[in-house]
Amino acid sequence: MTTRRLTIAGVVVGGAAVAAARFWPRRGAVPGGVGQPLLRMPFARGTVVVCSQGNQLRGGHTHALPQNRFAVDFAQPALDVVEVIAAAAGTVAYALADVDPESVDAGLGYGNQVKIAHAGGYHTFYAHLDGVAVRAGERVEQGRRIGTMGATGRAGIRHLHFSLHEASSSAPGATTNEAIEELVAMDLQGPREFRRARGDELLGDPDAFWLGRLYASENSPSEAPLLGAPSGALGAIVDAGERALREVLARRERLAASARERSSLTVDSLAGALSAELAADPDHPVALYLWATSVDVPRERWQQAEATLLRALASNAIPRRKEPWLAARAYLHLGSIARRRGLASSARGYFEAALRQSISADVAAEARRELAR
Numbered sequence: 001m002t003t004r005r006l007t008i009a010g011v012v013v014g015g016a017a018v019a020a021a022r023f024w025p026r027r028g029a030v031p032g033g034v035g036q037p038l039l040r041m042p043f044a045r046g047t048v049v050v051c052s053q054g055n056q057l058r059g060g061h062t063h064a065l066p067q068n069r070f071a072v073d074f075a076q077p078a079l080d081v082v083e084v085i086a087a088a089a090g091t092v093a094y095a096l097a098d099v100d101p102e103s104v105d106a107g108l109g110y111g112n113q114v115k116i117a118h119a120g121g122y123h124t125f126y127a128h129l130d131g132v133a134v135r136a137g138e139r140v141e142q143g144r145r146i147g148t149m150g151a152t153g154r155a156g157i158r159h160l161h162f163s164l165h166e167a168s169s170s171a172p173g174a175t176t177n178e179a180i181e182e183l184v185a186m187d188l189q190g191p192r193e194f195r196r197a198r199g200d201e202l203l204g205d206p207d208a209f210w211l212g213r214l215y216a217s218e219n220s221p222s223e224a225p226l227l228g229a230p231s232g233a234l235g236a237i238v239d240a241g242e243r244a245l246r247e248v249l250a251r252r253e254r255l256a257a258s259a260r261e262r263s264s265l266t267v268d269s270l271a272g273a274l275s276a277e278l279a280a281d282p283d284h285p286v287a288l289y290l291w292a293t294s295v296d297v298p299r300e301r302w303q304q305a306e307a308t309l310l311r312a313l314a315s316n317a318i319p320r321r322k323e324p325w326l327a328a329r330a331y332l333h334l335g336s337i338a339r340r341r342g343l344a345s346s347a348r349g350y351f352e353a354a355l356r357q358s359i360s361a362d363v364a365a366e367a368r369r370e371l372a373r
């Protein structure tokens with residue numbers, strides 16, 4: 001039996017005790033050992049995110065690996081830029097910035113990354129960052145900006161991979177990770193209040209890979225954790241953030257359904273659905289792609305289809321919109337249009353781009369077949 005021991009250390013900033021760092025004993029820790037720091041959501045106060053991959057998922061998910069077992073992925077496709085902030089105070093043990101954004105193996109697959117060492121022999125890990133705003137050795141307060149959400153390394157869609165580990169580490173990549181005992185967050189499917197949640201409550205839906213639960217952050221630099229119902233002002237920001245995020249997620253889900261069902265849809269019903277989506281968001285890359293490949297592709301309109309695919313690719317290059325599968329498939333279509341127009345060298349360029357950007361074996365094989373023709 002272990003004795004639960006609580007250490008409270010007041011941090012005095014500007015003459016007032018504004019933050020208390022609290023530590024809980026880790027599971028199986030020896031009596032008197034210092035436990036895990038209380039973690040806050042790694043996003044600024046009021047930010048709403050979707051848990052795109054939770055923890056302890058079944059095999060086949062990247063979080064089934066021991067170094068990711070209790071990690072959580074948070075995505076936010078409604079905001080152009082999402083600041084990532086320190087979940088607890090500590091010292092930057094490792095920071096990797098400026099990896100090659102095209103390399104999925106960069107930073108051992110975690111891309112640009114930051115590790116913050118905390119009291120009690122733990123560190124938090126923030127991966128797939130776009131920009132990194134801290135350097136190794138720097139002391140950071142809880143709530144301090146450490147970078148921006150990105151899609152570097154083996155990320156797929158833009159998201160933050162966030163996890164807790166024992167011991168400090170000044171090397172790239174992740175060591176075996178630990179269950180988060182407590183994390184201050186608001187689960188927007190539950191009562192609308194901030195509470196201490198166990199990390200294993202933070203789950204994506206394993207059956208709907210990307211559409212997980214929504215969480216809000218109360219994390220604000222140098223302020224003590226906010227528990228309970230938020231103030232009216234903060235509540236309104238969370239509500240607006242939730243509405244905007246749900247709208248983007250619902251559109252994405254509708255378009256994915258159209259893509260899945262398009263062989264059984266009539267051209268008219270698909271055109272109607274896509275017209276409505278494009279009226280709401282004229283640059284949605286998936287809507288443009290489906291339009292160009294399903295509706296707008298009669299032979300005599302090659303150029304229009306080509307222009308629409310190029311628009312889809314340009315829009316898909318915006319990080320918050322990026323669908324990792326889209327680029328290679330769009331290039332395959334562009335290649336076959338160019339070939340039918342008799343533009344052999346353009347076709348070759350498009351098929352080569354499809355091969356470079358493919359994330360699935362069948363798309364890569366199709367690009368290789370086209371290049372061999």
Ligand SMILES: [Zn+2]
Nearest residue numbers: 071072073161
């Ligand atoms: Zn992850």
